[in-house]
Amino acid sequence: MRFLRFGTPGSEKPALIDTDGTLRDLSGEIADLSGAMLDPMKLTELAKLDTNLLPAVSGNPRLGPPVAGTGKFICIGLNYSDHAAETGAIVPPEPIIFMKATSAICGPNDAVHIPRGSTKTDWEVELGVVIGRTAKYVTEAEAPGYVAGYCTVHDVSERAFQIEHEGQWTKGKSADTFGPIGPWLVTPDDVPNPQNLPMWLTVNGKKMQDGSTNTMIYSVAFLVSYLSRFMSLQPGDIISTGTPPGVGMGMSPPRYLAPGDKVELEVEGLGRQQQTITQD
Known part of the structure; x- marks a missing residue:
């Protein structure tokens, strides 16, 4: 559903x-x-x-994030073997965890605003996992039972803020509108294998990312179990599970987003997003 x-x-x-x-x-x-x-x-x-x-909704209303009340927006870094290779990073021996501010969450087709002072705003299509009930110390086998569903996530990232300003990655990930979610929350019965979902992203019609969750290093079930060792996961929490290769930072020369750019992205079966890039 x-x-x-x-x-x-x-x-x-x-x-x-x-x-x-x-x-x-x-x-x-x-x-x-x-x-x-x-x-x-x-x-x-x-x-x-x-x-x-149920009442039918007419027209084409704005779509918001498919879940409300998200308390934690947890992201996994370098979780695709081919993306780690394009950045020159080693495969992490354990998941890299960072937080994205929940104030970054917006609708799937809302405009993305480049923040003031940004020079390196980048794109990342990702599989999102929405937690449906409190998970604490759950096993990998138990983990799927705690998932409400899946969604497309755009983990917009400002690379200069993320990498060149020292400290944690969070500051480069959390600007307002840097977390488009949706359009849908798709329940697990309609996603029989979250580890085999094609995904892609285009900028101005040119395909930049073309990958699949089958190159994820750490699976959805492993991540839910792993995270529940360090914090309880609550209903509405979102785990953004990493991105395949093709980000702007990995290009030669690097290519970043500019006002007026049009971005489209999709995880197969979870719906498509489209955003216009504007200047904050």
Whole structure:
């Protein structure tokens, strides 16, 4: 099942897409796609609703992030063997973890703003994992049961802030609009193998990234289990699992985003994003 949220920023309503591709308003059934409603059992109950009785949403409303109330936006660095190779980095012996500010989260088609002082704003298409119930010290075998679903994530990154300004990567990852999420939260029953999902990203129609989650070093199940050793994972938390090769930083010469650029990206089965780049 594909769940989403639509409406103006801060006032989005929950919805689902029925088997005919019609957007159906869920706000008469639930307050939002957040907290306890992200429990896999709750989402299964919602999927059983008679969608013909839900109001159809007309037109092409703005889509917001498909989940609300995200407390942690956790990212995994250098988690694709081919991306690590393009950056000249060694394969990390354990996952590299950094945080992205939740204030970076925006809708999948909202404009991305280059922050003031930026000279190296870059792109990264990623598989996002949304946690559905509290996970603490879970095993790798148990981990899939804690996943509400999957989504496309654009991990926009300012490389000068990230690498040249010392300290943690977070400062280069957290500008407002640097975390487009969605368009959909796709439940695990429609993603039979998260480790075999093609993904791509284009800038102004030119393909920059063309990869697959099958080159991930650390799998979704491993990451959920691993992270739950160090912090409890709560409903609505998002894990962005890394990017395949083709980022601007890895090109010769490097190529970065500029105002007016058009970016499109997709993880197969999880929906497409498109953004216009503007200057903050």
